[in-house]
Amino acid sequence: MATVNLIRAAAPQAVPPADDDAPLYEARRKIYPIAVRGTFRRIKWTLLVVTLGIYYLLPFVRWHRGPDAPSQAVLVDFPNSRFYFFFIEIWPQEIYYLTGLLILAALVLFLMNAVAGRVWCGYLCPQTVWTDLFQTIERLVEGDPRQRREKLKTASRSRRAFEAAAKHVLWLMVAWWTGGAWVLYFADAPTLVMQLIKGEAPALAYVWIGILTATTYVLAGHMREQVCTYMCPWPRIQAALTDEYALNVTYRYDRGEPRGSFKKTEALRLKGLPGGDCVDCRQCVAACPTGVDIRQGLQLSCVQCGLCIDACDTVMKKIGRPTGLIAYDTEMNVQRRQHGEAPVYRWLRARTVLYAALIVLISGLMALVLATRGSEGLSVIHDRNPLFVQLSDGSIRNGYTLRLVNKLLVPRRFALSVEGVPEARLEVIGEAASPGADPVVSVGPDQTYELRVLVSTAARLPANASLPVTFHLTDVAGGETVSVADHFKGP
Template sequence: MNETIIEGPLYEARRKVYPQAVHGRFRRIKWTILAVALAVYYLLPFVRWNRGPGLPSQAVLVDFPHRRFYFFFIELWPQEVYYFTGLLIIAAMTLFLMNAVAGRVWCGYMCPQTIWTDLFYAVERFAEGDRRERILSDKRGWTLTHIRQAVTKHFIWLMIAWWTGGAWVLYFADAPTLVKDLATLQAPFVAYLWIGILTVTTYTFAGHAREQVCIYMCPWPRIQAALTDEWALNVTYRRDRGEPRVSVKKAEQLRRHGEPAGDCIDCHQCINVCPTGVDIRDGIQLGCIQCGLCIDACDTIMSEIGRPTGLIAYDTDINGQRRQAGKPPVYRLVRARTVLYAAIIALVGSIMLYALATRSSVSLNALHDRNPLYVLLADGGVRNDYTVHILNKGTQRSFALDVSGLPGADLHIPGTARGADGRLTVEVEQDQTREIRLSVQVKSAMVPHSPVGIEIKATDTATGQTVGVEDHFVPPNQ
């Protein structure tokens, strides 16, 4: 029996990545998205929105004690969790659509891990210098200068991580009030707990794990590989133009003699600026987050040596094959899968908008008593009892009850008197649920087993909505 002996470690040791600063249009796009995203995240809890007396004035608030979610003019209840389902579907389809159009563009520009890691890299360059200085500093070891720089870097990292956790808890309580309570040590323990948890995770993931999160922890690189196709735009090294790799002087000599020479001069700038340390010239890889920084670095070098830019660019697999065959590039952003994803987004979004526009501020639910199904009255009539739940999400408080589909029916609620107009009226406070026992009776037991509609209508507003629910009236002869 033959045995195979594996020598050496089973896993590759981590190679520390020292991304170099780069300038260009994709770097500017990333800075813009970073600034906007962080501004929204950190400042949104302090935006005010007037909802009237007795309601929170924070524009975006997850109100766990009262089981509400507020988003500007939208107020969602736990019973409306389907809106969150719709948002998850839209988010998933948007991610799929982005992948079908431009690969891992989400990873490269909008992923929270990318945004915070970019911010931490900026702090690192501020404290310790660019790539060359950081490499030399690590080689020299722990000098006084290195210690001072490291302390400065980690202090700023911790402050960013701390405020990241602090901003998160502000979405769950009134932000100005909670900030004051946190500063005076009067906030709930759970607030300090979550700030601590998010401080540690942000500091660890953005400051230390960095590219390891993208390569080993995140499932999206593996999922998107199964969703992409040959028409998706990806950061691509145009091998047909770049090979063979030679120096600038050697390339000039080869071209003068009519021999092939690639535009790639093997300067390694595309590798040096990569936040995950991959070589894009080896093709699309798991570690490539499609951020486009290697494009900026390569374009800068091409401009300096007098060669056309675009040696590394967003391109498709199809175009790589077409260039090798001497054909012009072709781009097809509108195709079956992009149309399908866009259609699903539009459909789900339209359904959600329609549901929001037409939803009622009152919810009604009725449950027929099962034991007994009916009660025979002394006067020969029959009575059915129901448990009715009224959920009031609006400003109205007074509701009149009625039934339809059962002529001559009379309504009774224990302890509730009729109004001046003879209608049975109940009071339900705003943002409250009330359970009532409703009796529906008719004078004769000889009525068919028929559906009955229980309805309520707001009486204290000029345009009160009528909300109804259907059940059954069960007579003795059934």
Template sequence: MANLDPSPATATAAHPDKGAAAPEHRLYAKREPVFNRRIDGPFRRFKWFVMVVTLAIYYATPWLRWDRGPYAPDQAVLIDLANRRFYMFGIEIWPHEFYFVAGLLIMAGIGLFLVTSAVGRAWCGYACPQTVWTDLFQHIDRLIDGDRNARFRLYKAPWGPSKIARRLLKWAIYLAISFATGGAWILYFADAPGLMRDFFSGNAAPVAYATVAILTATTFVLGGFLREQVCIYMCPWPRIQSAMLDEKSLIVTYKNWRGEPRASVKKAEKNPGQFGDCVDCNQCVAVCPTGIDIREGPQIGCITCALCIDACDRVMKDIGRPRGLIDYATLEDCKREQAGEAPRPVWRSLMHTRTLVYSGIWAAIGFAMLFALGTRARTDITVAADRNPPYMLLSDGSIRNAYTVKLRNMQNRPRDMKIALDGLPGAVMWTDDMPREKAVRDLIRKVPADTTDVVRLYVVAPEGTVPQEYGFTVQSLDEAAETDRSDIRFEGPETSQ
């Protein structure tokens, strides 16, 4: 449905056996800097809103506090790799609950499919980190070098004191933003105030400095100098999304049947009815952050930011022609409009089968995760039997098995937990910190807050006990009274059967 050739540039090479030159297709075109013009309009203001919100969330989130009591960190969002925990406000994810993280990643992927199927590359145009930081750096360009024409003149000007000073100032601001970006990232992995103090006092871990250096460098280079090259050549998503669009997807579209043939306003006035609405002002190209011409049709460089719509609508208003020459539209609606029919409302365009399927899957996974999160137990027991030896025969003929038991207290307070044997008649148990003479069928352990307590347990059964399945149960001795069970096999001599 679209020309998605990322390398429209061609070169000619002379063939020694032919007099004519043949085009040579290149996989990569040398970057030509894009000097996009400032524009104001609904889509530009929406980009401003998204940029401010996303940057505020990224930089401010590590500094938010959340009271979890005296036994847990008070950082609202924290990826605690040292203790293998993930905290997000009132939610705490343990290593054995990684399926929640997997579910979030699946929801993010399906959400991306949903957005692309419904409104094209809106993620790329507004919320992608590459887009957000590139947009920020382009505003720095305008602040230091001026708008489009001034930046172009400075780019072509020879190097001199003025140009060097402007470049150094601009690159210094790039570097400061890039350093803040890398510095904010590491704050998600440790207590933000403490890590910040350690970082600037030289006491932070080497991995913190290495991470900040890498992220500073990548942000500086990708946002400051590669920009649209990342979207066209480095990112795989533009190529994937082309398979997810169809004639029912809303995309930024140039209505060529209405705009062609192009002519200036004066020429069109002299020849009424012979030319289309496009006055060939190139404003749609001038404002594009990737420098493409939307009038050439959908292409891989279009990130669906819709700034060309703002520019074209302004021109149409100035010359007294209807807006929408460049617009968000489906190919189906474009055919209807070309045939003289009224276009469908936007909400109707969003209600096609693929979008509804993606929405249903996304919502189902979300509800399933909420249900699992709301019903999960905060108490857990796992039991692992010793393998060598699997059992021991004691002098009185009884049989002993040894186990490593892990009691997990997922609450932010210490709790007493009762461990009991379920099955295995006549058996009793004891731990390393109690004598065998005090062996019992159940015992109580105090498990610290937000901790997995490892206990060595010994279970002895009377002489003649045959190998069999039984279980350990645990119950929290608080108002929640949560329980869990772990099944295990009691090993013994087969001759006892």
């Protein structure tokens, strides 16, 4: 009989049949976070005002560059293929600066993750900032969640409809100005604003304003936390980049458990029984913009904004218990405190030092290249067909296409010379040159100039010759020189 019971105990339990009608995905529950006050809320307010202020107002900042140059401080000038950022002017040939900025942005993001988890998501991500702004408008118009629930019972249907309409109108106004501010970075802002008001702006401007208005309204007003949870890839990526020393918003269960009401916990403590500081008020959940219960541990939906910390600290102050039940901490430290060990915080470790060093190195390299770059440029393309021509007098001639770049806002004259080919003669098609002198070419202000150049030599060349040749471009007035190497082909 005992053997039968052991066999029954060891046998696998029957699995209930799957419900074919069960939904594959969880239905979305609407999240209406409450307003909180505290340190992290003030930080978020400050960053919201600063970042949105920069975004909306920066196109109107002026920067004098000269009589014929745009006076907008930050401008992406597609017609003239330029990017202006205050005193910096980037040409299309200098795309490596954009590459460097993208690498720096990734490294800064990695460093932020190594120090404090998803701090970017909680405070600086555009989705977080605009969602926070839209939720603030929602609370100002319709009230906190508690007030909304009361209005469902007491307020008239017309009042609720009026408030809902007012909220969506304000959302659309913010979304419209967001889209409008974006297009101002691609044209002179005051001019484009007047064109938009008069209906004379390019059609492409209206199209992009419409697209960005719709995306801002939908993403920040309606999808909200769904973007962070399901659309954004960063939560999945950062999990592979973090370690046990990275700070995250953490519920210190070593202090909070076992949780219970304030009166129940006090009664347990009077009897000498364990009682945690968490009173199970759920204010941390009510304040979370993504609806996360931080007491269940670190979760994919948590954006590490710290609002649950403010909500919990407010409750702890009211009941006379120490703050910091929820704080930026690590799971390792929670377990160390449970074992009576002191917490460990390591800001300097291999990955943080590596990220910081790479940021400094790349930033310094970019600054050095930017500070030492010339105001002229030269590129050379050898003719591909034919590679060379043998003239009637026996000399060999190669053809090249040269592109000269003048990055200054004044016209300049450049002298062309060639080196590396014996007895070389340099001829610029369409440009008059004095006998025996290097040809001189004029290039307009902030322009490129393309020309055809012929290099010939009567010297005897070895079979299958391919001689290195160097073209020099020298500013006649300033003396700055830029050189580019190529090859001179022979039979």
